[in-house]
Amino acid sequence: MNNDLVLVTGGSGHVGSHVIKQLLDEGFGVRTTVRSPGRADEVRAMVGPHAGRLEFAQADLNDDVVWAGAVDGCTYVVHVASPFPPAQPDDPDELIVPARDGALRVLRAARDAGVKRAVLTSSFAAVGYSRKPGDDYDETDWTDPADDNTPYVRSKAIAERAAWDFVGAEGGGLELAVINPSGIFGPLLGPHLSASTGLVKAMLDGSMPVVPPVYFGVVDVRDVADLHVRALAHPAAAGERFLASNGPSISFLQLARILREHLGDAAALAPTRELTPDELSEAAVGNPALRDAVRQLGRIPVLRTDKARTVLGWAPRDTATTVIDTAKSLIRLRLREGESTRPGR
Template identity: 55%
Template sequence: MSGEHVLVTGGTGFVGAHCIVQLLEAGHRVRTTVRSHARAGDVRDLVRAGLAAAGVASTARVDDVEVVPADLMHDDGWPEAVAGTDFVLHVASPFPVRQPKDENELIVPARDGALRVLRAARAAGVRRVVLTSSFAAIGYGHAVDPGRPFTEEDWTNPDGPNVTPYVKSKTIAERAAWDFVEGTGGDLELAVVNPVAIFGPALGRDFSSSIEILLGLLNGRVPAVPPGTTTGVDVRDVADLHVRAMTHPDAAGERFLAVAGDPIAFHDLAVMLRDRLGADAKHVPTRVLPRWLVQAGAVVNAELRAVAPQLRRSQGASHEKAERMLGWHPRSTEDAIVASAESLVRLGLVRP
């Protein structure tokens, strides 16, 4: 399918920029959306950095990336954005470190934005949309069963306990997308990628909330690491899974968990950073905070607030389906985290 025309929403985003890099490497023509055309240069800088990091000698094709303005909260611009494209990777969606007081600040743009893109894609005759959802739409709001990993068959209960506005927004948005395609989508196909915490190399200062938490550890913004675990995946593997879900004929109508391996304890993550980054990780704490202190500190500390929901989670997730159906083989969680940290050092964001 080399040479197909692909729209990537949110080209300045962490995942979006890496998707563009891999699409260009595969020979596709790429268009991407930004909320303001003033950020067109930012897109090209990120993609140029990504191609250089991937060892691509010439980055001349970056100038061929078409950048168009379109806002998820408005209809204007979307017909032009999807016109003439074969596929859409709908990556753009809000993902803040700080949860809003009003959950609709996240739910409305996530849900309405996904539907806006799907309606425009259907009208333009796009073949398939790949929606970036999240593990947030799979693993929350119900009892944890450490005896089995989460799979694509699982769905978050948005009315369950400890469901944050972000988790609710991703669940509602994905449900709305499936309902749209099954009800009024016509010939439009949908595939969904559900990543866990996304690590990997940052190409600029726009990166995932997971890396924001990692940066907090590297800069010693918390006195100790929280208890509990996290699961991770490299952004390059997330982008690869998007491209596979876009091109593989059997991916239509399917969800795919993007997860590298078993959960890793935050303490083990900290020790690994110390071991593999040496002096660059000298501010990373290795003491473990008591659970009660994390919960109390989450009221005033954004990094602690982001990890508090993970305190009692130990259930892993499986990438068996993506491996079996699409031949997807991710890097290890440890390598993804180290790549994140090394990129933050290169960008000068880690204090000496």
């Protein structure tokens, strides 16, 4: 048993639930935040046999008052919660303001409570959405919030910058480490889809018959959780960012091929055709969700994860295992036909 208490925000989400599970499995005490008390039983069911050691606090990223109580007595904070809407809002501030201000509320409360270290879940969106020659990215790279990107991408860059600025100027003794995952796949612990697992569901149930010619990084949610736990107490993690991705970027079509090759009839509806660039541009005219795909045409981003591997001893799974395990969890939870469509990080 570990006497250190860890606050995990966003514990009902895809990443948060896996972080809680790993922390409990390693003997930490864990408190997590939920926006309504009714979600507590759902989280307990997701995190497994040690759920009896899990504490709950009701909190919201837009509420200043509740965070002092949520962090009270905690040695560490893992801030996973961040807005992730099913569609990009017309007003970017609907995403940017709660993402930035929510992170600052949590960090301010952590500082005031004497928390030793906070680990923030950021994203590759804060690293690699400003083009550069070769599309080769590591932790020294930053997405420029002024670039023509979606509100979500801008919100991740702005919120992470604000977190670093706060800790540098006002953090006192609070340490900060940041995890920057690429597309997070891997098995679900509960019935709510994340954005990436929803993509696999769409391929399995035939609602994505063709795919855009776009490449992206893949990382397993179990490895993302492991990296958070490693960054929590490792002396070398303080003041550092860690990019997280399994390996080379893959295309939507390559992901569909993995499903077909390994799942047989269960993936019979997975797409086999890629849109041409002209077809994608034409489709994006009437479909705002495809406009970001148009921006990514021609890119095959290279994500350098040497730092996480060498500094923290991180060893992620291979991409095929991650994709297959994602699909098997959807089938096991009977989500192929869309029983749950609530997105969650």
